Amino acid sequence: MFEKILINQDRLLSDIQSFGQIGALEGGGVARLALTDNDRLGRDELVRRMKALGLRVSIDPIGNIFGTRAGKTTATVMTGSHIDTVLTGGLYDGTYGVLAGLEVIAALNDARCMTEHSITVAAFTNEEGSRFQPDMLGSLVFAGGMSIEAARSTRDSAGVTLGAELDRIGYAGTGHGPEKIISYYELHIEQGPVLEDEKIQIGVVTGVQGISWTRLTVTGRSAHAGTTPMRSRVDAGLAAMELVTSLSATLKDVPDQLITCGSFRVVPDLVNVVPQRCVLTLDLRNPDEKLLLRAEECLSQTILDIETTYGVSIQTETLARFEPVPFDSCLIDRIENLARDNGYSTGRLCSGAGHDAQMIARLAPAAMIFVPSVNGLSHNIAELTLPDDLCRGTQVLLDAILSSVF
């Protein structure tokens, strides 16, 4: 038997802190919005660290960065995540998974461990989607779900194309990612409160829930708020509110269903005018595709009901639609067993947020490991995962990778 290879905890923790200096915000947190100068600085540092570990670095045309430690075969076990952040992000979302991957490599180097298969650490472009939509764009392109031309022509809110920014920061590469991926493991902070609440040290992620985003435009008729009797109004605002509350009540019966009305704007937005129009968004999520379809049917029925009751007309536009992605059952079991072998408590959960792993799951068996987020906070400068949890997750990642490379 081999002696168990352990991660170097101090190195991991100091690597995470020092990387957090790139794009650091006053008062904590980081801003490395995709393809900005800060993102470039982060990429430069990542490439430097990869090369220092002896990895062969390849950058593909959408700017995904792959660092590979050669094994006897070119088939590779991949791990990774992203280093871009939201405008007021924390040190751990995404970056933790990438730097933990580098710690795995460093630990194997220290142990002079030669593996049968190669190991690749990846950092995917524009995972957050704060600047360019859709999110998870780099992994989506890598998985063949979007053309490089379409991705490059995506514009940010200032009208700048992703392609122009990629060229400007020097990360439109000519390389490519691995061709044969044996399995993909992504380590990530939970970004929610479940693990902490249930005192679970390692979250074994069973999949990513499905997402359905719709923009609705409710059109009525503006009128004087004082002179127009209620019966003669076509109130777009009231109709929209009723739509959201009524749908929300209906969906209480759909298991695990989430509904969010995150944007709600009335026109003309004046105190004494019956709204002529209301533009709102609905975010529906469910881990089960059949249930998500049922929720979407409820939405369609509610729209018809509201049109009839209020005399408004309602247009819909789909902004995003991703089916739930179940992860590989063998990898799920393996992560769970390896975590327990280390003496860590485990629990299974479905990811509420999207992750690069759901795109890579199109190419290879994939799974994710979650570690607790203090107070469930993420996309927040106060985002925190405790050192012991960071180390536990990285050790499980190392063990999972080792279980796949021989």
Ligand SMILES: [Zn+2]
């Ligand atoms: Zn993330």
